[in-house]
Amino acid sequence: MRLTVLPVLTVVSAIFLIWYAAAVWLNAPWAYDKATRTGETLSAQTLVADTWSQEKPKLPAPHQVGAEIWKTTVEKKITSKRSLIFHSWVTLSATMLGFALGTGLGIALAVGIVYNRTMDMSVMPWVIASQTIPILAIAPMIIVVLNAVGVSGLLPKAMISMYLSFFPVVVGMVKGLRSPDAMQLDQMRTWNASPSQTFWRLRLPSSMPYLFTSLKIAMAASLVGAIVGELPTGAVAGLGARLLAGSYYGQTIQIWSALIMAAALAAALVGIIGLVQRVTLKRMGMT
Amino acid sequence: MMWIVFALAVWAVGWRVNARLAAGPGTRITGLAIPVIFGMTLIAIWEGMVRGLEISPVLLPAPSMIALRFAASTDILWEDFVQTVIKGALSGYILGCGSAFAVAILVDRFDFLRRGLLPVGNFVAALPVIGMAPILVMWFGFDWQSKAAVVVVMVFFPMLVNTVQGLQSSSAMQRDLMRTYAAGYWTTLLKLRLPAAMPFVFNGLKIASTLALIGAIVAEFFGSPIRGMGFRISTSVGQLALDLVWAEIVVAAIVGSAFYGGVALIERAVTFWHPSQRH
Amino acid sequence: ADDVTLQLKWVTQAQFAGYYVALDKGFYSEEDLNVTIKPGGPDIAPTQVLAGGGADVTVEWMPAALAAREKGLNMVNIAQPFKSSGMMLTCRKDAGVTSTADFAGKTLGVWFFGNEFPFLSWMSKLDIPTDGSDNGVTVLKQGFNVDPLLQSQAACVSTMTYNEYWQVIDAGLTPDDLTVFKYEDQGVATLEDGLYVLEEKLADPAFEDKMVRFVRASMKGWKYAEENPDEAAEIVLDNDASGAQTEKHQKRMMGEIAKLTAGSNGALDPADYERTVASLLAGGSDPVITKAPEGAWTHAITDKALN
Amino acid sequence: MTNATVISANRLSLTFETNDGPVHALKDVSLDIDKGEFVSFIGPSGCGKTTFLRCMADLEHPTSGEITVNGVSAEEARRMRAYGYVFQAAGLYPWRTIGGNVRLPLEIMGYEKPDMDARVDRVLDLVELSGFERKYPWQLSGGMQQRASIARALAFDADILLMDEPFGALDEIVRDHLNEQLLNLWARTEKTIAFVTHSIPEAVYLSTKIVVMSPRPGRITDVIESPLPRDRPLDIRDTPEFLEVAHRVREGLRAGHIDD
Amino acid sequence: MTNATVISANRLSLTFETNDGPVHALKDVSLDIDKGEFVSFIGPSGCGKTTFLRCMADLEHPTSGEITVNGVSAEEARRMRAYGYVFQAAGLYPWRTIGGNVRLPLEIMGYEKPDMDARVDRVLDLVELSGFERKYPWQLSGGMQQRASIARALAFDADILLMDEPFGALDEIVRDHLNEQLLNLWARTEKTIAFVTHSIPEAVYLSTKIVVMSPRPGRITDVIESPLPRDRPLDIRDTPEFLEVAHRVREGLRAGHIDD
Numbered sequence A: 001m002r003l004t005v006l007p008v009l010t011v012v013s014a015i016f017l018i019w020y021a022a023a024v025w026l027n028a029p030w031a032y033d034k035a036t037r038t039g040e041t042l043s044a045q046t047l048v049a050d051t052w053s054q055e056k057p058k059l060p061a062p063h064q065v066g067a068e069i070w071k072t073t074v075e076k077k078i079t080s081k082r083s084l085i086f087h088s089w090v091t092l093s094a095t096m097l098g099f100a101l102g103t104g105l106g107i108a109l110a111v112g113i114v115y116n117r118t119m120d121m122s123v124m125p126w127v128i129a130s131q132t133i134p135i136l137a138i139a140p141m142i143i144v145v146l147n148a149v150g151v152s153g154l155l156p157k158a159m160i161s162m163y164l165s166f167f168p169v170v171v172g173m174v175k176g177l178r179s180p181d182a183m184q185l186d187q188m189r190t191w192n193a194s195p196s197q198t199f200w201r202l203r204l205p206s207s208m209p210y211l212f213t214s215l216k217i218a219m220a221a222s223l224v225g226a227i228v229g230e231l232p233t234g235a236v237a238g239l240g241a242r243l244l245a246g247s248y249y250g251q252t253i254q255i256w257s258a259l260i261m262a263a264a265l266a267a268a269l270v271g272i273i274g275l276v277q278r279v280t281l282k283r284m285g286m287t
Numbered sequence B: 001m002m003w004i005v006f007a008l009a010v011w012a013v014g015w016r017v018n019a020r021l022a023a024g025p026g027t028r029i030t031g032l033a034i035p036v037i038f039g040m041t042l043i044a045i046w047e048g049m050v051r052g053l054e055i056s057p058v059l060l061p062a063p064s065m066i067a068l069r070f071a072a073s074t075d076i077l078w079e080d081f082v083q084t085v086i087k088g089a090l091s092g093y094i095l096g097c098g099s100a101f102a103v104a105i106l107v108d109r110f111d112f113l114r115r116g117l118l119p120v121g122n123f124v125a126a127l128p129v130i131g132m133a134p135i136l137v138m139w140f141g142f143d144w145q146s147k148a149a150v151v152v153v154m155v156f157f158p159m160l161v162n163t164v165q166g167l168q169s170s171s172a173m174q175r176d177l178m179r180t181y182a183a184g185y186w187t188t189l190l191k192l193r194l195p196a197a198m199p200f201v202f203n204g205l206k207i208a209s210t211l212a213l214i215g216a217i218v219a220e221f222f223g224s225p226i227r228g229m230g231f232r233i234s235t236s237v238g239q240l241a242l243d244l245v246w247a248e249i250v251v252a253a254i255v256g257s258a259f260y261g262g263v264a265l266i267e268r269a270v271t272f273w274h275p276s277q278r279h
Numbered sequence C: 001a002d003d004v005t006l007q008l009k010w011v012t013q014a015q016f017a018g019y020y021v022a023l024d025k026g027f028y029s030e031e032d033l034n035v036t037i038k039p040g041g042p043d044i045a046p047t048q049v050l051a052g053g054g055a056d057v058t059v060e061w062m063p064a065a066l067a068a069r070e071k072g073l074n075m076v077n078i079a080q081p082f083k084s085s086g087m088m089l090t091c092r093k094d095a096g097v098t099s100t101a102d103f104a105g106k107t108l109g110v111w112f113f114g115n116e117f118p119f120l121s122w123m124s125k126l127d128i129p130t131d132g133s134d135n136g137v138t139v140l141k142q143g144f145n146v147d148p149l150l151q152s153q154a155a156c157v158s159t160m161t162y163n164e165y166w167q168v169i170d171a172g173l174t175p176d177d178l179t180v181f182k183y184e185d186q187g188v189a190t191l192e193d194g195l196y197v198l199e200e201k202l203a204d205p206a207f208e209d210k211m212v213r214f215v216r217a218s219m220k221g222w223k224y225a226e227e228n229p230d231e232a233a234e235i236v237l238d239n240d241a242s243g244a245q246t247e248k249h250q251k252r253m254m255g256e257i258a259k260l261t262a263g264s265n266g267a268l269d270p271a272d273y274e275r276t277v278a279s280l281l282a283g284g285s286d287p288v289i290t291k292a293p294e295g296a297w298t299h300a301i302t303d304k305a306l307n
Numbered sequence D, E: 001m002t003n004a005t006v007i008s009a010n011r012l013s014l015t016f017e018t019n020d021g022p023v024h025a026l027k028d029v030s031l032d033i034d035k036g037e038f039v040s041f042i043g044p045s046g047c048g049k050t051t052f053l054r055c056m057a058d059l060e061h062p063t064s065g066e067i068t069v070n071g072v073s074a075e076e077a078r079r080m081r082a083y084g085y086v087f088q089a090a091g092l093y094p095w096r097t098i099g100g101n102v103r104l105p106l107e108i109m110g111y112e113k114p115d116m117d118a119r120v121d122r123v124l125d126l127v128e129l130s131g132f133e134r135k136y137p138w139q140l141s142g143g144m145q146q147r148a149s150i151a152r153a154l155a156f157d158a159d160i161l162l163m164d165e166p167f168g169a170l171d172e173i174v175r176d177h178l179n180e181q182l183l184n185l186w187a188r189t190e191k192t193i194a195f196v197t198h199s200i201p202e203a204v205y206l207s208t209k210i211v212v213m214s215p216r217p218g219r220i221t222d223v224i225e226s227p228l229p230r231d232r233p234l235d236i237r238d239t240p241e242f243l244e245v246a247h248r249v250r251e252g253l254r255a256g257h258i259d260d
Ligand SMILES: Nc1ncnc2c1ncn2[C@@H]1O[C@H](COP(=O)(O)OP(=O)(O)OP(=O)(O)O)[C@@H](O)[C@H]1O
Pocket: D016, D017, D018, D023, D024, D025, D044, D045, D046, D047, D048, D049, D050, D051, D052, D088, D218, E138, E139, E140, E141, E142, E143, E144, E169
């Protein structure tokens, strides 16, 4: 544990240093711009002070973002529409549902592809093609169409989330389910194991390292999907809505705080998967 | 009703033909024919359903309509393709995958960095594109540079995770062998760990290849010059020119699949030895 | 009560105060209506939502509605609460723009997604090509905000009198630093925020009756909002689920919106309609609409609602 | 003991296509194995012993020729779970303990839980691995892994045992012990056993029939019916009959090598 | 021939911690190996032979005790590329051809291209794999893979050869041939060789010193200095001296097993 703390702290401090420097660099033009129009001249000190405290900076300084996050998490009731925790919860619920659906679909497709030759040869190229469709373009259509058949609320968002997250699972699982070596498969043949037995006792366990790597990517994708899905549902609530609302009004501080929150959420979710991975693989005697 | 029956019939026939083909000996031709037939049946069903259920073309145009628009707009489609794919996606893909690969090697080399950078890196890479895109557009301007930046951010994480995992995937005995040769870090990397990592690296490259295209297109929603696939799609949705929207989507699907297929071909050549390539 | 779903063109803000006031003050329930208001956003095409059956009635700008009508989606204007246009092009003086003659060679930020039509017809009227050539202008698809102007990436950006313009001011630029071109003043104003429904549905007397009541209650809401702008802004804030709007901005917006709705009782002025159509038809080589539409508006609803 | 033919190969050939030309792993191989026989295969490495065994187990499809097992095709026999197969490499599943690995085929074949436990205990005891049930494969030495894989093949009741160099990684003492155990098992159960080995004494000691093979292309050069009685104490290995058979096998092997 | 000590182990112990308790793989093992010696290790499976070899090669770190190689620590010796190691399993890299696998250590140690090619040819010929350079590992039989891995360890000039059951998967004829070749090589180059085997005749035929080990905990029970001359034709195996030594080894082994 202590082996991690020091390096992480070092890297984080390095990032903060760069961040503050970048804030000065990126926000200086606007400070000069303002100064020229008001006819002032800027000393180095006032320049730095200004670049770290602009209302709509190009890059807000870390403490500005920190203060905004503090204000919108700790100082607000979690039921308030201005509470980031409330919005995170909205996004999280769509993310989790989408992730569950996506993982399910991904594994189902992978099993189909590995076990059915027709599916293997016909489906995979189209699964790939499906991922090249820009989701933001069809998200509104999905929402409109689902709405027309009476599906609304959490599910449409989760569907978009699922659409983004099933793909890494398919790719990883197809590879993973095919990773047992020839001898292991031959063994199963000599015992005349049924396809389902081969699946549960050989292919699935062998695919675990691949599965977890894919799940981590899928989880991140699923969060992106949930956020994308919030846009065409009217962006009423959720981190996506906050990002967008921040965007309309050039509220960079608000954008960044929503961004950091989203990243923290993703990191926490990915971290949980990592934990499950470690426990599972350890119990399986791998690593 | 006729059209729906037609669609179902096409589906049944298409699947039957494919099952027959797949059961036979696999040649290069069946390998190509099967997905094509599958796609054709999908398209036929789509056409049938749109006509049969009389779906409004401003919601979902029929494939025939999309094809007509495609043929009529090749110049626009080409212009958008160059802007989005060549300038935005490709340069971002190369930059993003390249830097992720380099960082993965660095991270893998210095344990300190691995412990410090990987957790933080996971965090940074989890920043959602939708949020990053407006910021990157603000920083890098409206043209393709900001799109490439979005692509870099998007492909970095999957590539990094896969490469790092791959670099750790050689077996204990394979590593011991290198130890007995007193092979240095670089030699072990070059002769053992990189080759052993290749299946994972290609996994990353394949996932990144689809992400790159999406990233470049999505970034155009947040400000762009007046060309590019994302620009055309968002503008055309506003004009209810759904046929053009789908023509762009078709381009995206073709380009994306070709890109993916290309990477998969290289993968087959490079990792021919891996059991998953020998099934 | 009868269900009505209203699709807004944009996010919850004072631009749509009348509807939120009518909802909050019970004007809709007085008419025995159960109204759901769906906020819009940058990724929502109200026309498409209407076509998909996601809404009964939508707030839309007339150019987009007429363009959709040409595509075969029969949208009909049933009421027009906004009398004047709030659209402007806001330019920086230090970028060298003080009159329309200075546009040549400049970069201009424009909204697309169905909102580009007024700009295109204006440019065609000025005879300025939009292809980025030397004597023309370079057009950018502007994102959601005024950053390109603040970052000097564009010489001008599109703004609304009630919204983006004030963001420029809030960011620290003064009116003296800016040149603004109001579409109204340039003679290329097109009708904004009207209420549109599908022609087919209107044929149903029950639906027509519902719309009559809806328009009546909505106009009552608008008049209430004009008279009580601060209260209206509060109501809008209460209805904003994203929690991102500020009181200061919404109150100011309500004040500006009141100026645009002031001259309208809800009924479409045919003269405004003709002006809009003329402007759109004049779009040079690539006009927005190719022939004058028929049946794109009706007084049937407002006649019943307002008398 | 009936004399029914259990495995019958008829002009079997198998060619692998590789990146630099075809490899004739088996060419025109014909052989009959009767019920209750113990047949050893011996020959230089690469002569096709493994390939032949794999053909019997329906793990490889002959390019030409025919193979029947119990009168039906190799595939049908496999479906009827007629074989226990011990692979040349141990091939244990790393995520299962030793006990779990041995239990695996029993789970697949649907044995009852108490029966399963009893069998696992019995076979682990047989190969002297009691006490290692709960270890993982990578915690065992190479020889112990190999013994675990033998236990796995013996755990269920297959009529035919196919064993590919099962005792290669074992020391002489354990090997002698397991040789005896295997003979006991064979005598008791009347299994039919096909057994690949590199050790001439082992082949002679165990078998009723010794098949000598030679490579490129892989083929059978000699089939020696053993004159030794079925009852074989360990010291039979010092009798002249034994040495006589061993000599003949060695000659056959040598011929194959010179041929090369 | 000098008598300098090349490998010296002093009260070496190694304990593995596993999920169910510690395993004492080596306990208080002391042994000296002189330059030019050929030392065989023999003992029941799991007695720590591989572990001991791995300690010499600095692949495993003893829990206590000391090991020096050429007067320096095992690690330094490894860095000086003092060893060639043949693993118990072949462990070829699947993405390299057989030729490529054998060439690997030569590339790493920076041999010249023509020298490299010559060496690859020579050692592949030595293990009778000429003609298989361009095949991939999965296209070879188990024994052929093992021979390729022997070739890989012989390709470069290490003073110390550590071989972990290199001939386990080979038939008697090839084995005899490789035994002879190995003895030739040893006589010619004065290498020091540590050799794990399960075959008593092989150990006696090859070695100047035979180390008998026994398990749980892994320890040395007997060290037998061979009275046989260094020059050893194959038929030395029929001399009484040979049989005498073999007998002693067998007794030592048996004792270890009973002990168990
Ligand atoms: N998958 C394969 N692809 C190509 N060639 C193969 C394949 N498997 C085996 N061979 C070749 O077939 C021949 C026979 O191999 P086989 O494994 O049957 O030998 P073997 O008699 O079992 O040898 P050993 O005693 O070394 O295990 C060899 O020359 C080998 O190179």
